[in-house]
Amino acid sequence: FPAYGHALWDPDPGNLYPAVEVGDVGYIREGKFHRLFNVLLPAEDESHALFGVPENYEQLELNINRHINIGRLSPNNFCSAKVTSMPVSERSAQGPDEIPKVSFSCPMREGAVLYLPIEATGANTIANADFGKCIIRHIDRWLEWARQLGLGIGRMEDIILVTGTHRTRSWTNVAFPG
Numbered sequence: 226f227p228a229y230g231h232a233l234w235d236p237d238p239g240n241l242y243p244a245v246e247v248g249d250v251g252y253i254r255e256g257k258f259h260r261l262f263n264v265l266l267p268a269e270d271e272s273h274a275l276f277g278v279p280e281n282y283e284q285l286e287l288n289i290n291r292h293i294n295i296g297r298l299s300p301n302n303f304c305s306a307k308v309t310s311m312p313v314s315e316r317s318a319q320g321p322d323e324i325p326k327v328s329f330s331c332p333m334r335e336g337a338v339l340y341l342p343i344e345a346t347g348a349n350t351i352a353n354a355d356f357g358k359c360i361i362r363h364i365d366r367w368l369e370w371a372r373q374l375g376l377g378i379g380r381m382e383d384i385i386l387v388t389g390t391h392r393t394r395s396w397t398n399v400a401f402p403g
Contacts, residue, residue, distance in 0.1 A: 229303060229391065232339040232398050233258055242272060247293060247350050248285065249387040250367060252378050261371065264359060264386065279370035285359045292352040298345040298391055302327065308336040308401070329399060336401040341393055349389030360386045 234256025238244060245251075245258050248265035252258075261276050264285040268278045302310045313326035329338050350356060364381055371378040378384065 229298075229339075230389065231258075231385070232303075232337070232396070234398055236392075241275065244392070245387055245390055247348060247387055247389060249385075251385055251387075252371070252376070252383045253385065254377070258385070258387075259376075261367075261374075276374060279363070279366050281366065283363070285355065287352050287355055289352055292350045293348050294351050296347040296349065298341060298347060298393075300341050300343055302329075303339040303341070304329070305335075305337045307331060307333045308338055310338070331401040333401070338397075338399040340397040340399070341395075342397075343393060343395050345391040345393035345396075347389060347391045353388060356386060356388050360384075 231253060233245075233253070236245070236258070238258070238260065242260045245260065246263065248263040249258075249260045250262055250264055251260040262273050262278045262282075263270070265287075266272060267284050268282045304310060308329060308331045311328050311330075313328050327340075364384060367384055368378070368381050371384060
């Protein structure tokens with residue numbers, strides 16, 4: 226399910242900054258999203274105090290005031306390509322605290338599963354084209370700035386511009402390492 230982005234092993238940012246939001250620019254390290262700044266906020270926003278913003282920072286101004294679409298993800302197994310799931314027994318969960326037993330297999334070198342036993346709430350921008358233009362226009366500057374911070378960000382692909390989030394109280398990640 227590549228359209229759903231990255232399932233984080235540790236989604237809690239601790240006391241460094243608020244939870245991940247649409248517009249955040251950052252990187253993932255050790256399963257945690259590390260926020261650098263938010264393109265929807267002005268440069269002087271207090272949330273930018275930790276790292277500041279890149280030189281010649283331009284806030285992303287959208288033509289749409291209400292650009293966030295709120296939705297839901299139903300409980301499910303979200304598997305990467307070629308990962309399959311199979312119930313271990315025919316008997317399904319009987320109560321809210323009972324988790325159905327499922328077996329996963331992956332014939333590829335790498336794979337992943339995000340298991341949602343309960344519903345997740347999503348917040349996704351409908352201004353995808355504006356976000357796409359923003360990252361194309363600024364990624365070189367953002368990467369250079371991130372390298373200067375000495376955070377070990379070496380490739381463009383390491384920089385993430387968040388266009389949507391899903392939050393839930395319960396989940397499990399499974400990885401098949403390569």
